[in-house]
Amino acid sequence: MTTPAIDATALTRRFGDFTAVDQVNLRVDAGQFFGFLGPNGAGKSTTIKMLTGLLAPTSGSIRILGGDLQANPAEIKRQIGVVPEGMALFGRLTADEYLRFVGRMYGLDRATTLSRTRELLEFMQLAGEQKKLIADFSHGMQKKLALAAAVIHGPKVLFLDEPFEGVDAVAAGTLKAMLLRMIARGATIFLTSHVLEIVERLCTHIAIIHRGQLVAQGSLDELRAGAGRIGQAEIQEAAALPGAEMRSLEQIFLEIVGTDREGNPAATAPEQELSWLS
Amino acid sequence: MAELMGPESVPGFMPPIPASTQLLAVAWVRWRIFVNGMFRKRPKGTRQIVGLVFATLLRLIVWPMLALVVIGPVAASGFFAWTAISEGHPKSLASLLLGIALLWQFVSINGLSIAATIPSFDPASLVRFPLRFGRYFVLRTLLGLMTPSTIVGCLAVLAAAVGIGVANASLALPALIVMAVYALMNIYLTRMIGAWMERWLANRRFREIFSMLMALFVVSIQFMNLQRAPMRAPGTRSSWLLAVLHSSGSYLYWLPSGFAAQAILLVKHPLAAVAQFAGLLASTVLFAAVFAVRLHKEFLGEHLSEGASRRVQVPSAPRVKAQSPQPAARSAPAASGVIVSPTVAACLRKEWLILRGNGSQLIGLLTPLMFVVIFSMNRAFSAVSAKYFLPAAIAYVLIAALSSLYNIFGADGRGVQVYLLAPIRMRDVVVAKNLMSLALIVALVGLAWIIICVLARAPVPVSMQISTALWTVFVVAMNLAIGTIRSIQAPRHFVPGQGRQQRATPTNRTSALLVLAVLFGCMLLQIPAAIASSYFAAPWLGAWIFGPLAVAAVFAYALMLRNAERLILAHRDMFAEELCKT
Numbered sequence: 001m002t003t004p005a006i007d008a009t010a011l012t013r014r015f016g017d018f019t020a021v022d023q024v025n026l027r028v029d030a031g032q033f034f035g036f037l038g039p040n041g042a043g044k045s046t047t048i049k050m051l052t053g054l055l056a057p058t059s060g061s062i063r064i065l066g067g068d069l070q071a072n073p074a075e076i077k078r079q080i081g082v083v084p085e086g087m088a089l090f091g092r093l094t095a096d097e098y099l100r101f102v103g104r105m106y107g108l109d110r111a112t113t114l115s116r117t118r119e120l121l122e123f124m125q126l127a128g129e130q131k132k133l134i135a136d137f138s139h140g141m142q143k144k145l146a147l148a149a150a151v152i153h154g155p156k157v158l159f160l161d162e163p164f165e166g167v168d169a170v171a172a173g174t175l176k177a178m179l180l181r182m183i184a185r186g187a188t189i190f191l192t193s194h195v196l197e198i199v200e201r202l203c204t205h206i207a208i209i210h211r212g213q214l215v216a217q218g219s220l221d222e223l224r225a226g227a228g229r230i231g232q233a234e235i236q237e238a239a240a241l242p243g244a245e246m247r248s249l250e251q252i253f254l255e256i257v258g259t260d261r262e263g264n265p266a267a268t269a270p271e272q273e274l275s276w277l278s
Numbered sequence: 279m280a281e282l283m284g285p286e287s288v289p290g291f292m293p294p295i296p297a298s299t300q301l302l303a304v305a306w307v308r309w310r311i312f313v314n315g316m317f318r319k320r321p322k323g324t325r326q327i328v329g330l331v332f333a334t335l336l337r338l339i340v341w342p343m344l345a346l347v348v349i350g351p352v353a354a355s356g357f358f359a360w361t362a363i364s365e366g367h368p369k370s371l372a373s374l375l376l377g378i379a380l381l382w383q384f385v386s387i388n389g390l391s392i393a394a395t396i397p398s399f400d401p402a403s404l405v406r407f408p409l410r411f412g413r414y415f416v417l418r419t420l421l422g423l424m425t426p427s428t429i430v431g432c433l434a435v436l437a438a439a440v441g442i443g444v445a446n447a448s449l450a451l452p453a454l455i456v457m458a459v460y461a462l463m464n465i466y467l468t469r470m471i472g473a474w475m476e477r478w479l480a481n482r483r484f485r486e487i488f489s490m491l492m493a494l495f496v497v498s499i500q501f502m503n504l505q506r507a508p509m510r511a512p513g514t515r516s517s518w519l520l521a522v523l524h525s526s527g528s529y530l531y532w533l534p535s536g537f538a539a540q541a542i543l544l545v546k547h548p549l550a551a552v553a554q555f556a557g558l559l560a561s562t563v564l565f566a567a568v569f570a571v572r573l574h575k576e577f578l579g580e581h582l583s584e585g586a587s588r589r590v591q592v593p594s595a596p597r598v599k600a601q602s603p604q605p606a607a608r609s610a611p612a613a614s615g616v617i618v619s620p621t622v623a624a625c626l627r628k629e630w631l632i633l634r635g636n637g638s639q640l641i642g643l644l645t646p647l648m649f650v651v652i653f654s655m656n657r658a659f660s661a662v663s664a665k666y667f668l669p670a671a672i673a674y675v676l677i678a679a680l681s682s683l684y685n686i687f688g689a690d691g692r693g694v695q696v697y698l699l700a701p702i703r704m705r706d707v708v709v710a711k712n713l714m715s716l717a718l719i720v721a722l723v724g725l726a727w728i729i730i731c732v733l734a735r736a737p738v739p740v741s742m743q744i745s746t747a748l749w750t751v752f753v754v755a756m757n758l759a760i761g762t763i764r765s766i767q768a769p770r771h772f773v774p775g776q777g778r779q780q781r782a783t784p785t786n787r788t789s790a791l792l793v794l795a796v797l798f799g800c801m802l803l804q805i806p807a808a809i810a811s812s813y814f815a816a817p818w819l820g821a822w823i824f825g826p827l828a829v830a831a832v833f834a835y836a837l838m839l840r841n842a843e844r845l846i847l848a849h850r851d852m853f854a855e856e857l858c859k860t
Contacts, residue, residue, distance in 0.1 A: 054406055055579030077408035078292055088406060090399050092311040101310075104303035105407040107295035133314060136855075 003066040005030040005157050005188035006051060011060035013046050020046045022212040024060070028190060028205070030156075033183050035203035036192045039257050043212040044192050045085050045161065051190070052082045052159050065156060078106060081155030083163050087146040091135030095126050095145050098134060099152055106153035113152070120148040123178070125171065139166035147175060157188045164198060176202060200249040210257045223252050297413055304404070304417055311399055344794070348430050351381055355434040359441030363449065368543045371442075375460065375535035378434045382464045384649070386427035386472065402576055411577050415570055419465070427468055435461045442542060452545045459558055460538040466565035467534075473572040479641065534561040618709075621702045625710030632689065633714065643722060646675045650726050654733035666808065668730050668738050669746045673801045675726045676753060679719045681793045683761030686711040688772045692858045704846040705839060712758055719754055745807070745820030748828045753800045755831035759838040760796060766845050769856045803827075 006028035013021040021043040028034045038044045049055035051062060053073045062069040064076045090098055096117060103113030121127040124144040134142060143166055150158060158179075164172045179189055179202065193199050199206065200220065207217040216223055224247055355378055362371045401421045404414060422428065439457040443450030478484045531540060537557035544551040618626070633640065650671045686708070687694050697707050731738060804820075811819040846853075 049579060052406070074408040074410045075292070077406070078295075082406060084406065088403050090307065090311065090403075092314045092399065093307065094314070097307070097310050097314075101303055101307040102407075104306075105295075105300055105404075105409075107292070107299060107408070 002030060004028060004063070005032070005065055006034075006190060007063040008047075008051065009061045011047065011050060011062065012058050013043075013050060013055065014058045020212050021050070021057075021209075024209065024212075024214045026051075026207060026214065026217070028188060030065075030188050031183060031186055032205050033179070033189045033203045034191065035199035035206040036190060036209070037196070037199060037206060037253060038192075038209035042209045042257070044209055047209065048082075048085075048159055048161055048190070048192065052080060052084070053077055054084070078153065079155060080157045080159060081150035081153065082159045083143075083146045083150045083161055084159075085161045087142055089134045089142055089146060089149075091133060093134055094131060095121060095129060095134060095137070095148075098145065099149060102149045103152045108153060116152050120152060123174075124148050125174075140168055140171060143167050144171060144175070151182075155187070157190065158182065160189065160191045162193055163191065164193065164195065196248070196250045196253055206249070208253065208256050216252075216256055220249065223249075295408065297416075300407070300409065300413060301417065301420070304421070308399075308421065348433065351378075351430065352433045352437045356437035356441040359438035360445045361441075363442050363445035368539075371543065372531060372533075372536045372539035374438060375538050376533060378431065378438065379464055379467070379535055381434060382427050382431035382468060383471070385430045386425070386468045405577055405579070411574060414577055415573055418573055419469070422465070422469060428465060431464050431468075432461050435464070449542055449545060452551070453542050456538050456541045456555060456558065459555070459562060460534070463534050463538075463558060463562040463565060466562060466569050470565045470569040470572070473569055477572060477575075534558055537561065618713075619706055621706040622710045622713070625707050626714060629711060629714040633718075643678055643718060646678050647722065647725055647729065650675060650729050651733065654730055668727070668742060669749060669804050670801075671726055671730055672723055672746055672750055673753075673797065673804075675722050676719070676750070677797055679715075679722055680754070680757045680761070680797060683712075683715055683757050684764045684793050685768075685770055685772070686715070686762065686765040687769045687853070687857060688765075690857065691771045694769075694853055694857045698850060698853065703843055705842045708762055708839065708842045708846075712762065716754070716758070723750060739817060741817035741821060744818075745811075745824055748821055748824035749800070749804060751828040752824055752831045753797070755828065755835045756800070757793070757796060759831065759835040760792065762838055762842065763845065764792060766842070766849050767852065769853060771857050 004027050006026060008024060008026040011021055011024040011026065012019065024043075024047060026047075036044055036047070046055065050057045051064070051069075053069055053076060056070070065079055067076050067079075069076045090101075093101065099117040099120060100113055103116060104110075108116070118127070124147070126141060126145060126148070129137070129141070134145065137145065143163065147160070147163055150160070160179075163175065167175065176198075183189060191199065191203060203220070205217075205219050206223060208215050355374065358374045359371065362368060362374060401418055404417060409417070435457045439450075439453040442453040531537075534557075537554045540554035541551050541558060544554060653671065654667070690697075697704060803823075807820045807823050811817060
């Protein structure tokens with residue numbers, strides 16, 4: 001049995017009385033393009049922060065590439081790249097300065113940092129913005145820069161929180177190609193996105209978190225077949241219906257998170273509200 | 279390009295990253311941020327030239343003033359240290375060092391508007407890099423060295439060491455060593471206080487308790503002062519606080535300042551000196567350790583968890599009240615019995631709700647009052663002449679309150695789009711924001727005024743009170759006018775409640791310099807007015823000078839208000855660029 005790239009066991013995070021992430025068990029094998037989905041406030045960002053060492057879990061364990069994240073956070077952080085929520089860029093630097101800083105912080109030598117910075121800026125089509133401060137970049141340009149910073153040290157595991165948000169179609173195509181090439185070379189990518197078409201197209205395996213609990217995990221085919229779902233008997237029965245294997249990820253997602261714990265529809269029918277709207 | 283596409287080919291063990299690499303990287307990035315902040319792109323053409331000239335002039339005016347503010351205490355430290363040793367008052371060295379520590383804290387609390395002139399970044403963002411905690415701690419220690427309090431404090435300590443060395447050459451080396459450790463102790467003491475206060479102030483309940491304690495402190499000090507030293511005759515009231523401090527002189531030797539002083543003075547008794555030095559070192563380690571406890575929590579993502587917990591506490595389903603369709607309120611005339619228009623009323627309510635939820639800002643505004651209380655009871659300030667202390671104290675209280683006038687849209691961030699999209703007049707929004715600021719300023723000035731009148735040794739003459747009142751109207755109206763224009767021309771997004779650790783200063787550099795220049799300028803006006811008033815024995819001269827100035831400033835504000843709509847529309851692009859950017 002190979003060492004999983006990401007292995008979280010009974011991962012829990014509480015904020016006071018509120019449990020944001022509750023007993024999540026997550027296993028991502030090396031080389032997987034893993035999609036992590038959930039509605040707003042489900043616990044996705046909290047989970048990613050814990051998996052990347054930004055936030056200590058209340059309980060549970062995290063192993064990245066076989067190493068204990070809590071015991072060796074600095075060593076593990078060198079093996080991972082992150083495009084965090086909010087991107088965490090330094091607005092008063094230029095793109096070139098920022099990448100050089102990140103490269104040095106990850107321990108790259110000066111020559112490697114410079115050559116990779118140049119290469120990444122070219123690749124991300126940011127080379128023409130040498131003197132522009134990051135604060136003056138468009139949102140899409142900032143996303144591309146954040147992605148460049150996440151890969152400058154050649155991480156084995158990449159965590160991406162909404163990486164394509166605000167990125168134009170041409171650049172998104174380039175980035176997707178880059179990520180797929182990384183996968184082909186053995187990297188592992190952990191991606192969250194609300195654009196389910198992108199997840200469906202890129203990811204081989206998917207997990208869905210809802211109200212802090214993992215409610216589904218497996219390959220797309222397994223989810224279509226109703227396998228990999230956790231604690232939702234009614235939906236598993238629905239998945240067994242004829243034609244279920246043709247459903248899109250969006251349909252599966254809505255089936256899983258569009259219900260409450262008892263399997264009843266969670267959302268209020270739109271026509272029941274805001275009747276005064278013309 | 280192929281290099282981009284894959285992970286590092288060297289798996290497993292990686293050699294540790296040298297500390298120097300990361301420390302130098304952070305130092306370099308800090309330097310680049312500073313340089314880029316100085317030469318940030320500016321508007322082209324005439325506006326660029328005007329802006330450059332304006333900024334340069336401001337620096338030429340403000341920096342020498344700031345230098346004077348720094349040089350004064352530094353020179354005094356050196357002189358008093360020299361006096362203490364050469365004239366045989368060694369015991370006063372402990373008091374001097376305690377004074378430097380208090381100055382350090384004072385500048386730390388009041389140095390925010392000066393800190394706004396130094397571009398920086400949030401050091402907490404470094405936690406995402408592969409750093410061990412020890413290295414993070416060192417980085418955080420080093421990153422705060424360019425704060426005004428550290429610069430002023432270190433220079434004062436250095437001056438004291440030089441003073442001691444000049445007075446007695448044999449004490450030069452021990453003084454230098456001890457003072458270096460004393461400076462480090464003060465650095466960690468300031469950081470410790472700042473970090474823990476920020477943490478506690480993030481808690482709503484603590485903010486409420488703290489505000490109440492501060493109010494109680496102010497009231498009880500006044501009460502005790504009156505009880506212990508009732509006014510018998512003008513000029514005879516003594517300060518019980520000073521008496522307590524005087525009688526507790528020997529206890530000062532149990533404070534770090536006492537350890538430092540003794541470690542220098544007992545140099546001929548090595549064992550005793552080493553023991554005192556060990557006490558100073560232990561204090562330094564203690565403060566550093568308490569600071570480290572807080573940093574470690576931050577290292578484990580506490581600041582992130584607060585954001586998350588705040589988010590999850592937001593009710594998922596907003597209450598929807600049944601509302602009848604309303605026509606667009608284009609600053610409709612006020613309903614019967616209402617003084618302000620519905621737009622102004624709505625904006626005022628919103629400003630109040632934000633202020634009410636931002637205890638740290640409120641406490642920041644109230645803190646100067648605490649110093650007013652302390653200085654009011656100090657003979658050095660109030661005995662010379664209470665009448666000169668009144669305008670000085672009001673000016674001090676205004677420093678904190680006025681800087682917020684220079685970026686009134688900054689806290690709205692992207693929310694400013696609501697104002698631009700809604701069918702309202704922007705002038706009404708400006709009026710609402712200014713009214714809220716004015717209410718706060720009136721409350722603060724009023725409180726300070728009452729405190730001074732109650733605690734001052736001699737009654738403040740009516741002529742000086744009128745003069746100060748007119749000066750205050752002049753200063754506030756002028757700052758409202760200039761501050762609002764500056765808020766429109768150079769808005770800067772900031773998050774209220776983010777503390778000094780995050781370096782979230784509410785104004786940009788030029789605005790921060792401008793507020794200092796305007797305030798210093800206004801304060802300097804008081805000096806010739808006071809001299810002339812005294813020279814010509816004309817107590818009402820100040821009122822005659824500041825009366826017309828107050829009227830002119832109010833007129834200038836009205837003029838600005840009339841043009842506010844046009845000005846904001848002309849600067850919509852600036853709002854989008856600075857406030858609405860993701």
